[in-house]
Amino acid sequence: MAVVIPKQPKKERDQITIRLDRDVLQNLEQYCRYLESGRDGVINHCLAFIIRKDKPFAMWLAGQGIGTTLATKGTTTQSASAEAPKRDSQPSAIQERLSMVQEVSK
Secondary structure, rough: OOOOOOOOOOOOOOOOOOOOOOOHHHHHHHHHHHHOOOHHHHHHHHHHOOOOHHHHHHHHHHHHHOOOOEEEOOOOEEOOOOOOOOOOOOOHHHHHHHHHHHHHOO
């Protein structure tokens, strides 16, 4: 019998402790409920999105001789100095909602 969903590679994760403003934390909790996702996933996706989209940061990293990689969909790595990644034909729920937020803020 064929496997419907291929086995996903396990990503290495590190644990950190952060302090957030109370209103930011409340918004994070509401956003997690909205996305039906955990804090870790939401924060991870938000930070990856910001870092991927921040071209001045990518230029600064390149000037420092530092490269960063962001794993996308568990298999593709994106270098900070490389071109911005193309969107999948079916974006994840978080990517969809982030793009909706961008449209509203324009």
